[in-house]
Amino acid sequence: EAGVVQSPRYKIIEKKQPVAFWCNPISGHNTLYWYRQNLGQGPELLIRYENEEAVDDSQLPKDRFSAERLKGVDSTLKIQPAELGDSAVYLCASSLKSWGPYEQYFGPGTRLTVT
Amino acid sequence: AQKITQTQPGMFVQEKEAVTLDCTYDTSDQSYGLFWYKQPSSGEMIFLIYQGSYDEQNATEGRYSLNFQKARKSANLVISASQLGDSAMYFCAMREGDGGSNYKLTFGKGTLLTVNP
Numbered sequence: 001e002a003g004v005v006q007s008p009r010y011k012i013i014e015k016k017q018p019v020a021f022w023c024n025p026i027s028g029h030n031t032l033y034w035y036r037q038n039l040g041q042g043p044e045l046l047i048r049y050e051n052e053e054a055v056d057d058s059q060l061p062k063d064r065f066s067a068e069r070l071k072g073v074d075s076t077l078k079i080q081p082a083e084l085g086d087s088a089v090y091l092c093a094s095s096l097k098s099w100g101p102y103e104q105y106f107g108p109g110t111r112l113t114v115t
Numbered sequence: 116a117q118k119i120t121q122t123q124p125g126m127f128v129q130e131k132e133a134v135t136l137d138c139t140y141d142t143s144d145q146s147y148g149l150f151w152y153k154q155p156s157s158g159e160m161i162f163l164i165y166q167g168s169y170d171e172q173n174a175t176e177g178r179y180s181l182n183f184q185k186a187r188k189s190a191n192l193v194i195s196a197s198q199l200g201d202s203a204m205y206f207c208a209m210r211e212g213d214g215g216s217n218y219k220l221t222f223g224k225g226t227l228l229t230v231n232p
Contacts, residue, residue: 042206042222056218089158098218101167103150106160
């Protein structure tokens, strides 16, 4: 069974440029998460989807970040315009459900460098 | 207050010995879940073990066990018979809520484990 797929793996952009990350979760997983992981820190949740609905986007900086999960499968996270402080690893994860003993499966992440 | 506290930024252990990684948590919920993940230098987060707040027995998964002390709000990870491949960053995480609007998921800052040959 394929794991969580993310692309690109690495991205280097100049500040003020837009960038987008793509995630394809494990088949059948209804819940999809986007995290940001700064160097030396644990992941911080940005947004959580239940199917195609964003049920928790309280940590998403909405002035520059947007996300979508069309048809409740794959998802895109966008930053426009990027700032130097956005340099981080962006992780996508999925789980069968968001409660109970259902662990999250993580993708390899996208390492973003903003110069 | 920190939701998840991992007080050991780094730990060293000799190969084949056991090691305990500490995790304390803060919640007022009665129902919550605790997770441990491993993140090797390759970057991918790997699920290790889960403990539900109502589980009466400590969780075990192979060489991993969770020392759950509810009254102390601690959920320490014990790795037995350490292997060189165990060298990685380890994160403790807590899920509060039932998956609805009050759902929260918080990770600690991690502990870097180094296994020496």
